[in-house]
Structures are given as C-alpha cells and as structure tokens.
Amino acid sequence: VDAWLTDDEQRVWRSFLAVQVRLAAELNRALHASSGLSLADYDVLVRLSESPGCRLRPSELGQLLDWEQSRVSHQVTRMQRRGLVGREECPEDRRGAYVVLTRAGRGALERAAPDHVGTVRRLVFDGLTTDERDALERFSGRVLGRLGTGGSDGADQKAVPLPE
Amino acid sequence: VDAWLTDDEQRVWRSFLAVQVRLAAELNRALHASSGLSLADYDVLVRLSESPGCRLRPSELGQLLDWEQSRVSHQVTRMQRRGLVGREECPEDRRGAYVVLTRAGRGALERAAPDHVGTVRRLVFDGLTTDERDALERFSGRVLGRLGTGGSDGADQKAVPLPE
C-alpha cells in the first residue's frame, strides 16, 4: 500500500490544517478582544439562546457542541461563576439538570455577536464565490459522512433576536 | 449593515466548524490509540525530521507550527522528558538553542506515520474528487490570504525516509 499522501494531497492537507489553526486563533483573538468571551463561551450562549426556554440539559449541550460531558460541566461552572448561565433542577428526571441562559448571558451574546459575525464574514465569506462556497459545503458533508454517526450539526451563529 | 450570515452561509459555516472539531478529535484519538503520540507531538516530530540535521530553533518551530514561543517551550520540555527530543546549545548565538530529534523520536514517528496517514486518507481524501480537492485548496488559499502575513505553510505529513 502507498503509505504516503501524494504531493497534491499533501499540499492541500497542509493548507487545510493551516487554515484551521490560524482561523480559529484569529476568531478567538478578535472575539475575546471585543467581548471578553472565548469561542467556547460564545458557542454555549448561542446554543442556549436557540433552545426553547433558553435551557438545555448538559448532555444535549454536549451533543450539539461535540464536547465531552465533563468539559460541558467545567465550562458551565466557569460561566456560572461569571453569571452568564445558571443551573436549575430538572423536574422530570431528578438525576438531570438544566443549564439556562441568564439575562446577563443574553446581553453578552447580543453585544458580542455583530462583531463576531463580521469577522467571520470578512475572513471567510467575503470574496468567496458561490461555487467555492458550495464546494466547501460538499467537502464538509463528505468528511462528516465518513466521520460516522452524528447529525451534520455544527456550532455557531444566528442566535437571538439581536440588534437590528 | 446586515449583521447576520445568510442561511446558506450559516449552513456552510456550521458544517465547516463541525468538520474541524470532529476531524481533529478523530485524528487525535486514532493517533494516540495507535502510537501514544498526540497530534502536537506528531507535528513537532515531523517538522524536526524534515529539517537539516533534524534540528530547529524553538522560534523556527513556532513559526512552522503557528505556535507561541511558550507553547513550544512547554511542549519541548514534555517531549524531552519522554526522550523524543533533546535540547542543544547554539554555537552562533548563545541566547539561542536547538531542539533536536532523538533516535527514539525518529523511531516513534516512523512507527506512528503509516497509520496516521492512513486515517487522513480514509477520512479525507478517499472518495474526494479532484475537483473537490482543488476547491478545498482554493478555499484554504483564499482564507489564508486574508489572514495576513505568513507563508501558506501548514503542519503535518511526509516526514522521514520511512518504512517502504
């Protein structure tokens, strides 16, 4: 078997890796500078804001974000300390809990979102043709398909009524 | 201004984010299971193995991997403890240092590489048409271009003479 990637494949693979690393770093940097939120904070707030009653079970949150349970739990604890989310008991299943978006959390999201979306636009979508966008979606779909189970759900964006 | 992404853009963006998260998780999981190396370990070993004399200054390594200096330093310390790399003094510039690949480090890389490359093939390149591959490269190039400075260099793969 050929153990290596072809030169073409390798070139593509390395640029893809570079995009991941740098884009994530820049999005994080920009978001944190303008709002004090990390990308992880932002994603949690978005998911909560999209959910009925602005509340989710930790396990649901974990599935949506592709995070382990303990990561969710630690993250929620830290955000709770800052007043961005709260915990409530679950009436039906007394093992369970709810993570709920607080007023402050919603406020933080609403303040952070426009800038963050702007950054994504500027770095990714502006100057991307429709074809290129479609190609990217096809690529993502293919790889996700091969990654087994889950819904093709991701994490980010369009959360909340919002300014304008 | 429109603060939000269009529905199309949002769909694409979320799949792209999902791919990043899941692909990285799966590559890490598979690599670690088969070799005991993390993706970070692997990338460092690859870069060293590609360098003349199998040695790099920490700052060069940082540039190649898009890592901060302190991250490089901590990572090297941990890998040094495991015998995968060593440190040497730099004759020219006595502020500086070299990180060098050890025999054990090369061995670990050679053992890890075939499986890892196989995973990348299986998850990403198999079943990707040439057009799709080109599209991915164009996309990466565009975004990297907008991310400012650096060479379009990434991180990974094809390191070392290797088995076969």
Next chain:
DNA sequence: GAAGATTGAATAGTCAATCTTT
C-alpha cells in the same frame, strides 16, 4: 447496573514576567 451529571487530578495551552545575550 446503566444513565445523567459532577468532581478532582493530570495534561495542555495562554499570558505576563524574567533572564541572558546581542
């Protein structure tokens, strides 16, 4: 005993000093 969730210890990564040489 399995599911939902949390906790604590260990590993990784970031940020702000620090130290040495230039």
Next chain:
DNA sequence: AAAGATTGACTATTCAATCTTC
C-alpha cells in the same frame, strides 16, 4: 532596549473516579 528563550501562574481540557437517580 530588543531578540531568543524559558518559567510560573492561571485557565482549559481530558481522563478516571464518584454520586445520585432510574
């Protein structure tokens, strides 16, 4: 004082228990 590098403290993430309810 700036460049190369390291260190220590702090934050984030993972991994292996643990605890409660089903």
